[in-house]
Amino acid sequence: MASDYRGKNRFHFGFRYAWKGLKVAILTERNVKIHLLAMIMVIIIGLITKLSTVEWAILFLTIGAVISMEIMNTALERALDYLEPKKHTAIGTAKDLAAAAVLVTAIIAIIIACLIFLPKWLAILA
Numbered sequence: 405m406a407s408d409y410r411g412k413n414r415f416h417f418g419f420r421y422a423w424k425g426l427k428v429a430i431l432t433e434r435n436v437k438i439h440l441l442a443m444i445m446v447i448i449i450g451l452i453t454k455l456s457t458v459e460w461a462i463l464f465l466t467i468g469a470v471i472s473m474e475i476m477n478t479a480l481e482r483a484l485d486y487l488e489p490k491k492h493t494a495i496g497t498a499k500d501l502a503a504a505a506v507l508v509t510a511i512i513a514i515i516i517a518c519l520i521f522l523p524k525w526l527a528i529l530a
């Protein structure tokens with residue numbers, strides 16, 4: 405019913421659809437599962453390493469960026485598969501570009517993790 409998505413209910417429905425999307429991403433996308441597992445591992449390592457508030461904030465921003473980018477990539481892939489089920493160069497390039505965005509974010513996340521964790525671990529070892 406179109407009128408459900410109006411006025412006061414708009415926020416409620418927007419959140420419900422977003423939650424539905426999150427469930428689909430977690431249940432059906434292998435890469436999202438891998439990123440969530442990595443997030444749990446990083447949080448455990450962060451707790452052991454005893455990070456500062458700012459370091460936690462940077463880490464969560466980074467994790468959020470990687471997972472969000474992966475979900476956007478999935479959304480694009482699904483839409484493109486629906487719009488053009490056959491092989492097409494433009495579709496391939498669009499998917500490669502979306503995958504590149506995920507890769508760039510993941511590389512930056514690894515660099516940030518190294519910048520946060522390595523000095524602390526080296527200090528423990530020294």
Ligand SMILES: Nc1ncnc2c1ncn2[C@@H]1O[C@H](COP(=O)(O)OP(=O)(O)OP(=O)(O)O)[C@@H](O)[C@H]1O
Nearest residue numbers: 435481488489490491492493495496497499500503
């Ligand atoms: N319709 C298409 N036309 C041309 N090339 C495509 C098409 N679909 C996929 N490809 C190529 O295959 C690659 C993989 O696409 P696919 O949709 O299978 O994603 P994937 O790597 O399996 O993603 P994920 O593992 O995240 O689901 C794309 O990056 C693109 O290069």
